[in-house]
Amino acid sequence: MPRLIRMDHTGHSTVAQWRGTDGVDFEAAVEAFRRELDAGYIGVVPEGEGRAAQVTELPAGADLVIMRRPIAGG
Amino acid sequence: MATAAEPVLPELAAVAWRKRASRDSLRAWGRLWTVWTVMSVVPFSAAAVGLFVLEPLSLPVGIACLVHAWIIPELYAYRGVGVVRPKGPRNARAEPVAQGLLGDLLGHEARELQRRTGLALERGALGVWLVGEAGALLLPPGGRRVNCFCVGTRERELPPSDRIAHLLLALRTDEEGFATVANKAFSGAAWRVRRRLPRTQRPALEAGRAEARTSAPSGT
Numbered sequence: 001m002p003r004l005i006r007m008d009h010t011g012h013s014t015v016a017q018w019r020g021t022d023g024v025d026f027e028a029a030v031e032a033f034r035r036e037l038d039a040g041y042i043g044v045v046p047e048g049e050g051r052a053a054q055v056t057e058l059p060a061g062a063d064l065v066i067m068r069r070p071i072a073g074g
Numbered sequence: 075m076a077t078a079a080e081p082v083l084p085e086l087a088a089v090a091w092r093k094r095a096s097r098d099s100l101r102a103w104g105r106l107w108t109v110w111t112v113m114s115v116v117p118f119s120a121a122a123v124g125l126f127v128l129e130p131l132s133l134p135v136g137i138a139c140l141v142h143a144w145i146i147p148e149l150y151a152y153r154g155v156g157v158v159r160p161k162g163p164r165n166a167r168a169e170p171v172a173q174g175l176l177g178d179l180l181g182h183e184a185r186e187l188q189r190r191t192g193l194a195l196e197r198g199a200l201g202v203w204l205v206g207e208a209g210a211l212l213l214p215p216g217g218r219r220v221n222c223f224c225v226g227t228r229e230r231e232l233p234p235s236d237r238i239a240h241l242l243l244a245l246r247t248d249e250e251g252f253a254t255v256a257n258k259a260f261s262g263a264a265w266r267v268r269r270r271l272p273r274t275q276r277p278a279l280e281a282g283r284a285e286a287r288t289s290a291p292s293g294t
Contacts, residue, residue: 011169011174011236012171044243046243052246066239071085073257
């Protein structure tokens, strides 16, 4: 089942899960995704070894979407 | 490494004045470090020799000069390697969960290496990266040089593996953008960096060098 997770102090938390894209659970996941963006998180979809893509909308076909915090030079 | 056409790391907006990093710009940065190191070593060494030739009784002063010539590059290397030393809260309760997610992002060999050394090996277009909790080492093709970058998330409560995963995902999204956002800490010979790395992390450097040697040398 596709998941939206957020990396946080617990390791990571599952924010939303959904089956298909035509159900209320996907709509809830989209809302949750937007809330995470508003909170300053960045959405990333891992695309196999060495590849990842930033997303600004919850992609319907992704199995896993990870919310991360911005990085900066130290 | 990047996926969509011209992916741009959103964090670049915070450093808009920086020129986007590239293989050429990193090579030029490495050359600057080489020049700086030579300028630190040669004058002190020459002074030591010159003083001894002119007046053998000046030997203690000459020794002090040689110590300076040795210690200045070592201090720079120590500072550079500091970017990948484990630091910050360990958050031991959450670390196993974070370790699991990071392991899912890595291949089998990189996962094992990361668990042993704390550094995640990642092959990129600029070279081989070793990603730590608050920074990364880049070994350009050839594996003779190591570039040290200081970069991380500001969320100190995150477990160490989550901090690595943050950097890994950013690196995979936009490698050149990642190298642009990161602060450059040091660039120098791999042997100099190795001596300053904690022993537990040295196998990661060796693995990174071996990987980088398989790429065509870039002259860096």
